[in-house]
Amino acid sequence: MSVIAPKFRLGYFLKSLTDNIFWIIILLTLVGIPTLMLVLFFIDLPVLNGTLLTPFLAFTMIFHPETSVPLVKSLLYTDFFKIAAFPGFGFAALLAAGTIFIERKLLAKLQLRVGPLYCGKVEGILQLMADGLKLISKEIIIPAKADKPIFWAAPVLFVATAAAFVSLIPVAPGWVIADLDVGLLAVFAIIGFFPIITILSAWSANSKFPFIGGIRALHQMVSFEIPLILSLLGAVILTGTLNLSKIVESQSNYWFIAFLPIGAIVFFISMLAELERIPFDLPEAESEIVAGWLTELSGMMYGLVQLGSYLKLYAFAALFVVLFLGGWQGPMVVPPFPAEIITHGIEAGPITVQVPGLPITTQEMLNGTLWFTLKTGAVIFFILIPRGVFPRIRIDMLLSIGWNKLIALAFINIFIALGLLYAGVLGPGGLL
Amino acid sequence: MTARLPPGLQLEKVDERIMTLNVGPQHPGSGHMRLIIQVDGDRIVSCDPDPGYVHRGEEKMAEYRNYITNIPHLERPVIHDSCNILYPYCLGVEELLGLEVSERAKYVRVIASELNRFTYTLYWLAIYGIFLGHSTMFMWPAGDRELAIDLLEKLTGARVTHSYFVPGGVRNDLPANFEDVCLRQINYLEKRLKTYADIFYDNPILIARTEKTGVLSREDAIRLGTTGTVLRASGVDYDVRVKEPYDVYDELDVHTNVLKNGDSYDRSKTPWLDMLESCNIIRQALEKMPKSGSVRVKLKPNPKGGNDEVYKRVESGRGSLGAYIVSRSKPEPYRVKLSVGSFRNLICMPYLLKGEKLGNMPAVYWSLNYWPVEADR
Amino acid sequence: MGTATGIIRALNSGIKHLAVKRFTLRYPEEKLKFVGDGYQFDPTTGAGIAGYKGRHMLFHDKCTGCQLCAIACEGVAEAIAMVKVPEEWKHNKKAIMPQIDYGKCVFCGLCVDACPFYALYMTNDYELSSFSKEALIYTPSQLQVKPEVNQDVDIVIDDRGATHG
Numbered sequence: 001m002s003v004i005a006p007k008f009r010l011g012y013f014l015k016s017l018t019d020n021i022f023w024i025i026i027l028l029t030l031v032g033i034p035t036l037m038l039v040l041f042f043i044d045l046p047v048l049n050g051t052l053l054t055p056f057l058a059f060t061m062i063f064h065p066e067t068s069v070p071l072v073k074s075l076l077y078t079d080f081f082k083i084a085a086f087p088g089f090g091f092a093a094l095l096a097a098g099t100i101f102i103e104r105k106l107l108a109k110l111q112l113r114v115g116p117l118y119c120g121k122v123e124g125i126l127q128l129m130a131d132g133l134k135l136i137s138k139e140i141i142i143p144a145k146a147d148k149p150i151f152w153a154a155p156v157l158f159v160a161t162a163a164a165f166v167s168l169i170p171v172a173p174g175w176v177i178a179d180l181d182v183g184l185l186a187v188f189a190i191i192g193f194f195p196i197i198t199i200l201s202a203w204s205a206n207s208k209f210p211f212i213g214g215i216r217a218l219h220q221m222v223s224f225e226i227p228l229i230l231s232l233l234g235a236v237i238l239t240g241t242l243n244l245s246k247i248v249e250s251q252s253n254y255w256f257i258a259f260l261p262i263g264a265i266v267f268f269i270s271m272l273a274e275l276e277r278i279p280f281d282l283p284e285a286e287s288e289i290v291a292g293w294l295t296e297l298s299g300m301m302y303g304l305v306q307l308g309s310y311l312k313l314y315a316f317a318a319l320f321v322v323l324f325l326g327g328w329q330g331p332m333v334v335p336p337f338p339a340e341i342i343t344h345g346i347e348a349g350p351i352t353v354q355v356p357g358l359p360i361t362t363q364e365m366l367n368g369t370l371w372f373t374l375k376t377g378a379v380i381f382f383i384l385i386p387r388g389v390f391p392r393i394r395i396d397m398l399l400s401i402g403w404n405k406l407i408a409l410a411f412i413n414i415f416i417a418l419g420l421l422y423a424g425v426l427g428p429g430g431l432l
Numbered sequence: 433m434t435a436r437l438p439p440g441l442q443l444e445k446v447d448e449r450i451m452t453l454n455v456g457p458q459h460p461g462s463g464h465m466r467l468i469i470q471v472d473g474d475r476i477v478s479c480d481p482d483p484g485y486v487h488r489g490e491e492k493m494a495e496y497r498n499y500i501t502n503i504p505h506l507e508r509p510v511i512h513d514s515c516n517i518l519y520p521y522c523l524g525v526e527e528l529l530g531l532e533v534s535e536r537a538k539y540v541r542v543i544a545s546e547l548n549r550f551t552y553t554l555y556w557l558a559i560y561g562i563f564l565g566h567s568t569m570f571m572w573p574a575g576d577r578e579l580a581i582d583l584l585e586k587l588t589g590a591r592v593t594h595s596y597f598v599p600g601g602v603r604n605d606l607p608a609n610f611e612d613v614c615l616r617q618i619n620y621l622e623k624r625l626k627t628y629a630d631i632f633y634d635n636p637i638l639i640a641r642t643e644k645t646g647v648l649s650r651e652d653a654i655r656l657g658t659t660g661t662v663l664r665a666s667g668v669d670y671d672v673r674v675k676e677p678y679d680v681y682d683e684l685d686v687h688t689n690v691l692k693n694g695d696s697y698d699r700s701k702t703p704w705l706d707m708l709e710s711c712n713i714i715r716q717a718l719e720k721m722p723k724s725g726s727v728r729v730k731l732k733p734n735p736k737g738g739n740d741e742v743y744k745r746v747e748s749g750r751g752s753l754g755a756y757i758v759s760r761s762k763p764e765p766y767r768v769k770l771s772v773g774s775f776r777n778l779i780c781m782p783y784l785l786k787g788e789k790l791g792n793m794p795a796v797y798w799s800l801n802y803w804p805v806e807a808d809r
Numbered sequence: 810m811g812t813a814t815g816i817i818r819a820l821n822s823g824i825k826h827l828a829v830k831r832f833t834l835r836y837p838e839e840k841l842k843f844v845g846d847g848y849q850f851d852p853t854t855g856a857g858i859a860g861y862k863g864r865h866m867l868f869h870d871k872c873t874g875c876q877l878c879a880i881a882c883e884g885v886a887e888a889i890a891m892v893k894v895p896e897e898w899k900h901n902k903k904a905i906m907p908q909i910d911y912g913k914c915v916f917c918g919l920c921v922d923a924c925p926f927y928a929l930y931m932t933n934d935y936e937l938s939s940f941s942k943e944a945l946i947y948t949p950s951q952l953q954v955k956p957e958v959n960q961d962v963d964i965v966i967d968d969r970g971a972t973h974g
Contacts (some may be wrong), residue, residue: 110823111568112970208451267506391565576830578964585861587859603856606859608844
């Protein structure tokens with residue numbers, strides 16, 4: 001449906017405004033109020049301190065600091081907040097969105113041009129929102145002979161797996177969604193899902209170019225999983241545990257990258273290959289196979305795949321930081337909260353508000369988050385730069401790198417780690 | 433179905449191993465032509481190029497227009513290299529009409545022709561980079577091309593399709609202060625060209641991707657009748673500007689860049705070396721140009737040639753470009769045939785792509801310096 | 810380790826370019842300046858004067874209605890047609906002047922070359938878009954108006970790169 005936009009007429013505009021207002025009022029009264037009454041009919045309002053918690057009382061309580069601050073603080077430590085906002089989906093999505101924007105501007109500066117410029121008053125900040133709205137509003141076209149259930153499910157599975165990966169990364173001391181004792185092994189298990197989802201999406205599209213792209217993606221991801229896993233074993237040997245939070249804690253004196261540089265480089269290259277970033281973006285090679293396994297995805301399905309892809313980028317970069325760069329360890333730069341806030345409350349002009357339990361977060365958490373974000377930002381910067389500098393690699397070169405050179409380097413790394421451990425230099429009971 | 437299919441349509445046999453890919457006009461990696469490629473796994477079994485999507489009947493339409501009105505018309509096959517495609521036509525018509533071109537006009541023609549070589553080759557380099565996945569190599573040449581296009585705009589008045597050469601010289605003289613601006617921008621352009629070496633030509637991934645692919649040996653290059661940078665990358669020292677000099681090229685010092693291996697890497701490096709050479713040619717031409725003089729010969733209205741034919745050749749960005757003009761004592765030419773380098777190099781494509789990996793297809797295809805619009809005319 | 814040095818050199822070159830200035834011209838806030846006032850033809854010397862080939866400008870006090878511009882355009886784009894104008898000029902007894910259809914014009918400038926009276930110029934104006942094809946046909950009185958162009962940006966080359974400024 002392509003209509004050439006008619007000329008603007010004030011009458012039509014006012015008519016559309018009043019139409020919208022009319023429908024909103026109708027829906028609220030005819031549908032909203034009965035629903036509200038039904039809800040209130042079946043739910044018993046709780047009794048708090050002898051008074052009935054009506055909606056009015058609830059609103060007052062929310063806006064009064066004395067009662068709201070403990071409420072906020074208790075909400076902060078629930079599981080739901082951890083999953084949805086802080087070290088989970090919200091934080092990761094925010095960093096992913098920031099990554100996309102910074103990638104476009106960084107690449108533009110490298111290529112001597114301006115990136116997004118006109119969306120949003122300051123250098124195109126709102127460009128992502130515009131792109132997101134555009135993708136949501138597009139029509140989703142499914143090829144006629146595609147395998148529909150799998151075709152619809154594949155992007156959703158992609159985002160779900162990427163989000164599962166994000167949930168294992170510790171951001172600050174104590175702030176991790178799933179603190180598993182076999183955290184690193186769970187990471188490997190989740191990474192193993194990605195080739196399956198890619199090949200499912202490619203196969204179900206029932207078309208030649210996604211087929212070639214999917215086969216290439218399968219080759220690429222499978223052949224780089226082994227060096228990925230092997231390169232991380234060096235860090236595991238030095239700490240003796242698979243728990244990601246404990247790996248971070250054991251880097252309090254030194255960072256592992258100082259002693260395992262080869263492992264870090266192997267992990268970095270394998271990470272680029274798992275993320276399908278240039279120079280390893282064969283599955284999406286635009287000049288040979290149109291868009292690889294993403295060819296038949298349109299509209300929000302493509303948006304979901306991009307979201308999952310950038311969540312994966314954040315998660316891999318965070319994993320690199322956790323394992324090699326010391327996670328959230330860093331000198332304490334956040335000043336301690338002044339003691340008066342805790343005991344006396346805030347003084348703001350003629351009003352003094354006594355708010356008990358005020359510092360919502362602890363000093364360690366802010367410090368840890370700050371260092372973690374800085375380090376992840378630096379790693380993401382180094383992931384973004386090869387996009388402007390290298391051409392795409394070919395499939396046989398990729399396979400020879402993944403199966404020959406990287407596995408050999410990863411083994412050398414393991415031997416170095418074992419050597420350092422048995423010489424008593426590092427690890428439990430070592431010098432450092 | 434025993435009826436013969438119209439050309440361009442093929443019945444696809446469903447085979448167990450061989451898959452037919454239509455790298456067609458709606459493919460981001462193909463240009464305005466179609467390649468019917470049959471792949472067996474990752475190997476290309478056969479390749480059938482299908483040009484002709486942009487055929488507009490230029491040569492036929494040239495028979496209905498007189499010699500001057502043909503100018504905006506015959507430059508359309510290659511819009512940004514338009515001076516080079518008009519060059520053999522103007523040289524031919526000058527010989528048919530017996531016109532004498534002034535020295536200054538010849539030097540200005542040489543400068544415009546070399547600037548056009550920049551715009552074409554930088555555009556080609558940009559697309560070559562993006563076909564290999566190197567987005568920076570698309571942006572940098574496209575940006576630096578603006579410097580050359582800016583010079584052409586000051587000189588001729590238009591960014592592309594300049595309509596600048598006429599039989600008898602060029603249409604207008606250099607604007608004021610052109611030499612200084614030209615020298616400054618050409619020097620800067622040369623500096624920028626040299627930075628491509630680090631990021632593209634010495635990039636190990638590019639070298640691994642294009643070396644030893646699509647190897648065209650010296651004998652094959654001569655036998656298949658290739659021309660231009662494809663020929664020079666296979667070890668044959670032939671440049672029309674040096675071997676059959678026209679205008680003032682015999683007074684300028686042109687160095688031919690010949691590379692030995694004949695693979696895609698050499699074919700992608702030769703145009704870059706040629707561009708560095710063009711900077712020198714422009715600087716020499718600006719020095720040696722006579723400082724004043726007319727640049728255009730006043731023609732009688734409706735000039736006619738005798739019963740004659742002429743063939744003139746010029747080196748353009750894609751190879752030798754020739755124009756064969758037949759006149760029969762009328763203001764319109766009887767026949768104009770353009771012999772373009774792209775179409776003659778097209779024969780290499782099925783020959784080189786057979787047996788290659790599918791991943792090498794963009795590297796080999798685009799390194800043949802094929803411009804579809806010009807090949808179809 | 811040739812590959813490793815090559816990779817590091819490429820990365821180095823890429824990072825060094827983060828310090829080079831951006832080259833983009835911020836159109837429409839900045840517009841490029843052209844050399845002169847537009848392409849003109851000097852019938853006495855028989856050669857043109859370098860300039861940008863944009864919209865035409867017709868001098869009513871010089872045009873005699875000889876139709877040479879229309880004849881020159883016939884083989885190229887057929888964009889010029891002669892129309893009657895309600896003006897009375899001594900040198901234009903037939904009272905016809907060219908009207909140019911910019912939907913067909915290819916801006917080659919052969920009409921400017923053909924005019925023997927120095928009456929047709931091309932100016933620097935290139936922003937000629939309109940909402941309908943009829944609005945693209947410029948009548949002789951529309952062609953009389955000198956376009957307002959505010960173009961002032963040039964390419965500036967310094968040691969941190971070339972920019973438009």
